[in-house]
Amino acid sequence: MYQSKLLDAYKQAQNYVQDKQIAHDLNVNPSRICEMRKGKRYISDSEAVFLAENSGIDPEIALLGCHADRNENPHIKQLWETIAKKFNGHGLHLNSMAYVSLGTLASMPLIEHLQYALCILC
Secondary structure, three states: HHHHHHHHHHHHHHHHHOOOHHHHHHOHHHHHHHHHHHHHOOOOOOHHHHHOOOOOOOOHHHHHHHHHHHOOHHHHHHHHHHHHHHHHHHOHHHHHHHHHHHHHHOOOOOHHHHHHHHHHHH
């Protein structure tokens, strides 16, 4: 599910530890974030754009992924996923994730850089 990945990217970009911190930023009840992760509730377009812009992810990619998640019709869902794959095929998603990683590293002190590198290697 794309929306969980989007929430995780935002959480990492903001150096948050708990989902309730995301809920505060979105001005929603913390239980809503849990519902989003379980697929019982979907991220709105405005929430997706907010999360993407503050995570260094292209908002267009975020909207495509969220729309693919929302659709129950298998044919329409497949169309959204095909469109998202075309964008991903152009490397847009990888560029966005690289910007998030670089932004995260740039904001950390040296000791945290080393801990971050160790976490990635593990």
